[in-house]
Amino acid sequence: MTSTIATKSQALPPGIYCPVISLYQITSRQEIDLVASYKFFSYLIRGGVDGLVLAGTTAEAVLLSSEERKELVKTARKAATDLGRPDFPVVTGISGQSTNESIRLAEDAPAAGANFGLLLPPNYWAKAVTKDVLLGFYREVADATTLPIVIYSFPAMCNGIDMNSDTLSELAHHPNIVGVKLTCGNAGKVTRLTREYKHGQFGVYAGSSDWLIPCLAGGGGGCVTGIANVFPKCVARLYALWNEGKVKEASELQGLVAQAEKACKEGIAPTKFGAAHFAGPPAGITDEKAFWPRKPYAPCGEEKASWVVKVMRHLVEVEQGLPDAV
Template sequence: MTSTIASKSTPIPPGIYCPVISLYKPTARQEVDYDASYKFFSHLIRGGVDGLVLAGTTAEAVLLSAEERKELVKVARRAAIDLGRPQFPIVAGISGQSTNESIKLADDALEAGASFGLLLPPSYWAKAATKDVIVGFYRDVADSTRLPVVIYSVRHLESNNCNKSNLCQFPAVCNGIDMNSDTMSELAHHPNIVGVKLTCGNAGKVTRLTEEYSHEQFAVYAGSSDWLIPCLAGGGVGCVTGIANVFPKCVAQLYALWNQGKTKEARELQGLVAQAEKACKEGIAPTKFGAAHFAGPAAGLTDAKTFWPRKPYAPCGEEKSAWVVQVMQHLENVEQALPDAPSV
């Protein structure tokens, strides 16, 4: 590591973080189902993930009110405490288009029990979001909250089954804005900016940033588990992955195998995870259907409508649902054979 900056006072722990889907009541208004959310949070923690991410892209954050976001953090913290994990990392999405909104979301998340905040760059007026604007935005938010900030780096990802006129998973999350490693390195010097989630899938950013910074100075995570091993091999310390909603034990096992030096077994499981994760790249509805089908029963949640996207968005149709099962089912037996995480 070449940087001499101080370690962060609250580094984000390494590991597998699940960007948890939002669950709704099967009513016309689809109110957030906090009881179902508690069960699902508990299921994921028992499954061995190292942290939960709330109010991110996979959680349909743009469809959640500020109050719903805050309450979900409270419920997640209660689930962790009830499982004997009071310090369990909970990362709350704090992305707003204005600096003021993001600071308010950060304050709400901290009050509700969040450990860290995940923050996208401003992007509504993309041409106006210059490097200076982006750097100023992150510094202003980080200056104004005690919640440690994690950068959320996104660019558009085209899925296997998308064409250019049918943009899928991240159509307007960041409006084409893609921060380079130099910008993130500049932000890494802020004492309250602790790391980055690289949903951009750029392994070069991993190696450049980890050459400069230790995990304690500025942590680097993959934004999905289909390139977890490449990220870890490049010096990264984990990932934030939507497929953990479906197979939390499998992703936790992949991370554990690599850390144990069992590279052959890790590579084999990495391939299986990557094949299944391509369904998550198709969007929120396939991810939620996969979670309902494979994880719902284990979590004690059997009503498929609990996992439907929030209106106006629609659940998977029959053909897409069958495809999701087809590409994910090879992990079902692996998941069921793995034990729960040991109690603390």
């Protein structure tokens, strides 16, 4: 049954969102490199993504300070404004293990330039996270801020905490909870939620682009995908082909994108290496060390790096053949 809840006052626009990797200075402390970040944000926007997601899993959010998060949002907003896109959607992670910490991060975000907050469930003591705890957590954070909240469902990163479609549906009724990113990969949640809610009431997004067409076919609004760090034009083109009704061409490109994205499934280091190798030079960032994960985590070894190049390189010609969006 279609819900009669009101359309959200600030719905998350449909489209392709890039969960942007964090770039670091080449020093022993790996301070955030805001100059390189500005170049990379600009590159992604020109590549045609519809929004940026900062301080998420791909950004190594748990390794970032609250001040670094704010500076990255400010830099992303400046990059968008300088490209003539002052209203470009910027989503930032506000996930804390406590309600208080999540509220504090949500309070910081709008002044820095964020439009939306992406929020994982609490998960430190997984056995204590009941449905009532989940509902109370999201509602209390959403009550405490004007920042519209996007639920982030990622059981693999949350001690197995998974929110079923009934729980998500209950949260959709909150006027300040505007959508969900499904990194759980559950297409059934897409079709159940989109049967009940229109996009403006509660947007539903795939958590990767290797099932973008299934998500869109089920009524979803797009995806948040790590491969957009490497080939933003390809993912934007895939989304455009589907919306233009070019199903055969979209399906062919979907397969190519899915093959490349399997490298991103291997973790942050392979994703960052792929971005350094393929996207770094055209973005104006030529030192691969800027893309290394933050310590104590290590960059790809030679064998893994060679494999990443092998599984991604088929998209190079496609990416280079597509025009800039800005």
